[in-house]
Amino acid sequence: MRTNPRPPKHNLRLLHSLATRFSGRSLADRVDAILPQTQCRQCGYEGCRPYAEAVARGEADINRCPPGGETGIRRIARLMGREPIPLDPDCGQTKPKQTAWIDENACIGCTLCIQACPVDAIHGAAKQMHTVISIECTGCELCLPPCPVDCIHMQPAAETSAGLAGLLGKFRRRKSAKLFQERHQKRLQRLQAKRRQKSGRPKLDPHPSQNRAGDDPRKAAIQAAIERTRAKKSSLSGKPRA
Ligand code: SF4
Numbered sequence: 001m002r003t004n005p006r007p008p009k010h011n012l013r014l015l016h017s018l019a020t021r022f023s024g025r026s027l028a029d030r031v032d033a034i035l036p037q038t039q040c041r042q043c044g045y046e047g048c049r050p051y052a053e054a055v056a057r058g059e060a061d062i063n064r065c066p067p068g069g070e071t072g073i074r075r076i077a078r079l080m081g082r083e084p085i086p087l088d089p090d091c092g093q094t095k096p097k098q099t100a101w102i103d104e105n106a107c108i109g110c111t112l113c114i115q116a117c118p119v120d121a122i123h124g125a126a127k128q129m130h131t132v133i134s135i136e137c138t139g140c141e142l143c144l145p146p147c148p149v150d151c152i153h154m155q156p157a158a159e160t161s162a163g164l165a166g167l168l169g170k171f172r173r174r175k176s177a178k179l180f181q182e183r184h185q186k187r188l189q190r191l192q193a194k195r196r197q198k199s200g201r202p203k204l205d206p207h208p209s210q211n212r213a214g215d216d217p218r219k220a221a222i223q224a225a226i227e228r229t230r231a232k233k234s235s236l237s238g239k240p241r242a
Pocket residue numbers: 035036037038039040041042043044045046047048049051064065066067068
């Protein structure tokens with residue numbers, strides 16, 4: 001049995017208008033300001049802002065953000081005038097802050113990780129090794145699945161939680177969240193501008209011969225690298241390749 005149902009929508013509307021009237025910021029702005037801006041999508045939304053908007057509309061519960069953890073839930077609950085509830089385990093677990101690093105010797109420069117990173121924290125060009133700027137990395141792990149050679153790894157981020165160092169840590173986390181939010185916004189704007197530019201261009205032949213998978217040198221290089229990595233892994237494990 002749920003002990004703490006979501007507030008009815010008319011209460012949310014009242015909260016929303018009061019929040020906007022007295023702070024100049026909407027309820028969604030205020031929820032968004034609490035979220036850690038990891039942009040990891042574990043909440044089931046495309047990023048922190050869409051989740052904040054869903055919470056403000058009363059469409060999403062307040063316990064869907066694992067990176068924000070219990071502290072985040074408590075703060076959103078206070079803002080929404082309700083009791084906190086435990087983190088929804090379907091969304092994942094709260095983990096210590098991590099950052100990604102790339103094994104540059106194994107990287108084949110396919111750029112797939114760049115396309116996946118929500119805050120443009122990965123730098124590199126096609127066919128060149130890539131590197132993560134750790135201060136810009138939110139630890140979202142979205143770059144891990146697309147890497148065809150599994151050369152991206154997560155490592156614990158240096159963080160302190162006690163005494164003055166803990167206070168400074170809190171301040172740094174808020175500063176980082178602001179930086180992540182700005183970088184994510186810039187990325188969305190850049191992608192939108194690119195899409196607009198593309199849609200304004202004359203249409204290309206939808207089936208040019210160089211676009212066929214077998215003829216695309218980039219795809220062929222990625223496939224060859226995947227095969228090499230698989231072969232290396234099976235020789236290490238002693239198992240025959242599937
Ligand atoms: S940090 Fe991740 S789970 Fe939390 S609101 Fe942002 S995108 Fe959703």
